[in-house]
Amino acid sequence: MTGWSGRLSEEADPEQSGRRGHRTRAPGPGDRAGRFRRRAGPSPDPDGPAPAPGSGASDGADADEAADPEAVARAICLRALTGAARTRKQLADLLARREVPEEAANAVLDRFSEVGLIDDAAFARAWVSSRQSGRGLARRALRAELRAKGVDGEEAEEALAEVDDEDERTAARRLVERRLPSLRRVDRVTATRRLVGMLARKGYNGGLAAGVVREVMDDTGFGTEEPDPDLVDGAE
Known part of the structure; x- marks a missing residue:
């Protein structure tokens, strides 16, 4: 019986194996890949210019996609929508960056809108609910965020209508109560300035911010103790 070393030497020398009457090794995937590469031509230089259309360097899938920009647009949108909602403007901007023709992009976006x-x-409602409850943002800040994402007009206003004045005041108070303990060692004027600034960055107007800060300070007795003199004039 031929040993392992004999079989290995026969596989290494197919002509010798054929002369001895043994079957040569069946071609495997690597052989097919090699033949495909030889037919398709040499691989392009990754640092060189992109191959020209019709050069034979691109595979069949790339050629099919290039011939059907709507298929490209659908694939890009589906990947973008996986795991997170997107507005029409966000997807349109993405397709433009990927150089999808505008006509094909609009056709796909229209179809995606038709099927939901x-x-x-719905994006605006979910965004407002999440950002108002999680980050405590006021309607002004929420409106700016929706506009940046391409949601404006009636759709944005309907979502923002879910947040009323009392919701804003409650959220502002919660933000101040959460931040106030870290300001116990500064004087009341400094703490007020910092808290009002924090609320302004979250979209609250000056009157509401100042009123909520004063209310929380009065309720908690803030400022009745002597502040640490080393931190009274500390930077924010």
């Missing part, structure tokens, strides 16, 4: 994969109104 794009729903700016």
Whole structure:
């Protein structure tokens, strides 16, 4: 019986194996890949210029996609929508960056809107609910965020209508109560300035911010103790 070393030597020398009457090794995936590469031509230089259309360097899938920009647009949008909602403007901007023709992009975006994969109104409602409860943002800040994402007008206003004055005041008070303990060692004027500034950055107007800060300080007795003199004039 031929040993392992004999079989290995026969595989290494197919002509010798054929002369001895043994079957040569069946071609494997690597052989097919090699033949495909030889037919397709040499691999392009990754640092060189992109191959020209019709050069034979691109595979069949790339050629099919290039011939059907709507297929490209659909694939890009589906990947972008995986795990997170997107507005129509966000997807349109993405397709433009990927150089998808505008006509094909609009056709796909229209279709996605028809079947509910794009729903700016639902996006706005979810965004407002999440950002108002989680970050304590006021309607002014929420409106600016929606506009940046391409949701404006009636769809944005309907979502923002879910937040009323009392919701804003409650959220502002919660933000101040959460921050106030870290300001116990500064004087009341400094603490007020910092807290009002924090609320302003979250979209609250000056009157509401100042009123909420004063109210929380009075309720908690803030400022009745002597502040640390080393930190009274500390930077924010």
